[in-house]
Amino acid sequence: MTGSPAAQHQLDLVPDALLAGRAADGDTAAFEALARRHGPLMRATARRLTGSLADADDVVQETLVQAWKQLDSLRDPAAVKGWLLRIVGSRSIDYLRKRRNHADLDDAENHVDQHTRPRPEDPEGNALSSSRVEALKAALAALPEEQRRCWVLKEFNDQSYEEIALTLNISPDSVRGRLARARITLARRMEEWR
Amino acid sequence: MNYPRDTLECGHSLAELSAYLDTGQIADPAHLDSCPECQAGLASLRKLSALGSELLSSDVADAGSGSDDWMQSILDNLRLELRPGRSIPLQSVHPDDTLWETEGSISALIRSVVDAHPGTAAGKCRLHGDVTTPGTLITVEVEIAVVYGHSMEERADQLREELARTLATHTELAIEAINITVTDVLEEQP
Amino acid sequence: MTEPLEAAEPSASTPPTGVAEELLDVVQSVPGVSAVYPAQPLWQSIAGAALSAVTGEPLPLIGLTDTAGTLAVKARIGVSTPRPAPAVAREVADAIRRHLLPRAAAVEVSVVKVGS
Known part of the structure; x- marks a missing residue:
């Protein structure tokens, strides 16, 4: 939403702290650049933790929703990666608890x-x-x-x-x-x- | 919780070695250097940790790139709301009209000016002062990153002028100062 | 992302049928207006958004409330122009006011995006 394609491309060069600062100011493009940058690691972690491909993507999505809402509470913007991963961790654990409670049948298709x-x-x-x-x-x-x-x-x-x-x-x-x-x-x- | 073979013959346990790997702390560090058993235990744990990193790389590769469709569809689902911030009043012609600009629209404008400047990218950006009361003197704070090799002072001066011009056009704020701080120097992309 | 919605169908729940749609045309035809956003941000109208999802009726882009004969009109716009955004906001308010004449109106215009 911000700036030209050249500027978008420039965001890929920009360090986490700067992107996190912008995102906390409400810059959706900076937030999305962060999500793209750390998305694969977030997804990989969620997959290992939940053991489910579908749950992992839900976890990533919920993590990003929570992150967008709470970004301005992040004191050290440079620590945004670890902060995102901690949210992924707790969200994944929530999913495991939920799944256990519902005694879901394991969906083999979905299994990591x-x-x-x-x-x-x-x-x-x-x-x-x-x-x-x-x-x-x-x-x-x-x-x-x-x-x-x-x-x-x-x-x-x-x-x-x-x-x-x-x-x-x-x-x-x-x-x-x-x-x-x-x-x-x-x-x-x-x-x-x- | 003692498992057979968890305790080495020297009396140390693999659990102690595991904690040592993470924290660098163990009761008698001098012992480690001289004990072949502890050395072997540490080597085995380090090998596992290296293999763990391989698994991580392989899992991250399997997860796909962040610019792939899966991430785009997650981002599309988010529907991130613009953050309006404070409402900045604008003069109106008719007494029954109320006109505003949102603070969010002004910070986005500032960022787009900085980003459009070759070799610079905007970071945090703040309007200091009571923007909700017309005429209040406002200080703009902008953090920027500059690509290595460009003269920072020249760049900051040009940017300051450009920002002053843009803000004078698109806002009715009484801008007292525009402070630009270079927080990062970026490496040019190879 | 908050993207401008497609031009809204007249919403049956809006009291003066058709007026919101006319006003949307009026706002969009002011030079410099690049987008019209839902009059209420989504998070302020969760119930409305849910209802709209069920009924398939889009949220109104121009907010209208009739109080004691005065029509309160709300519009949230994006401005993309070399011309000053405040001037565009004033023109939008003026265009709405003139369109509604002789009806009395209280017009609120918020610029929520400036620039491309």
Whole structure:
């Protein structure tokens, strides 16, 4: 909505802090540039956290709605990326709770990794033929929910124990413990796999 | 919650090493350098973390680009409302007419002037002073980013003139000063 | 995004049928007016927007309220012109007033966007 195509293009060069400042002033073009810049990471995080392609896109959309409303409360505009990801984290957790309450049937079409995750009836039994990353996906999927959340929030979003604790509504000590258990299990699986 | 093999023979646990990786803190840091078991444990955790980064890159690649249709359709759904800000009164000819400009429309105008200037982009922009009372002296604060290599002072002077001219045309504000702060220097795109 | 809506059909709920539509034409034909936005921002008329979604009737672009014989008219406009935005706003108000004569009117015009 603002300026010429050249100016739009220029926004891609502009650092987060500047875009966040403009967006807080009500500049929709700057907000959209931020959304485009961080959208893929937000989507990837939401997919790993919710395990559902459709839920992940809902989470991204709700995150952006909330971000637009609350941007002027963001004290350090340079920290906008971490702030967006924290919203993605809590929204994803909300979705998981909602889904559990509704005891939704898992919609296989929608499932993250449904094509790559090794199936029990697979004669080979595991992801021997796929890459190490595929093996990690499978190991991650087999983790207890709470451990997986801690791991994703830490490794994907680089959140501190305190931030993860706030998102998951548990103590920082529990975060440390769950994260350690997740890593130990994953490291062991990856070594077995190799 | 002790799992078999969680505790190394040196007495440290993998959980301690995991926390050390995140916080850099552990009871006896000197021990780490000399203990082969702890070194092996750390190496294994670091390898996992590197693989985690690979998974992240692969997931982000799978998520598609932010300029793809999926993001556009999310943005289309948002219907972001323009933020009107304060209402700035305009003089009217007829006593029963009430005319306004929104503060939001003026900041957008300021941004478009800055953005249209080659090599500059606008950041935050504020109108200081009571814009709702006609005649109040108003100070405009604009943050800008400048592409590296352009003379900043010259640029700021030109911009100030241009902004003064534009604001005199499109508003009835009594502008006392236009302060331009360069907050970022941008690298030219390769 | 707040995009200008398509020219609205006359809304059946508007008391003086057709007047809002006429006024929309009047406003749009003032040189320099680049867009007309819904008279009430969406967030102020959630109920209206919901109703409009159900009935398929677009929200009125020109707001009209009849109080004790005086017609209160509200318009939110975008201005794109080298000519001064305040002058365009005054011309819009004047054009509305003249169109409604001999009826008395209180006209409120907000410029919500200036420039391209």
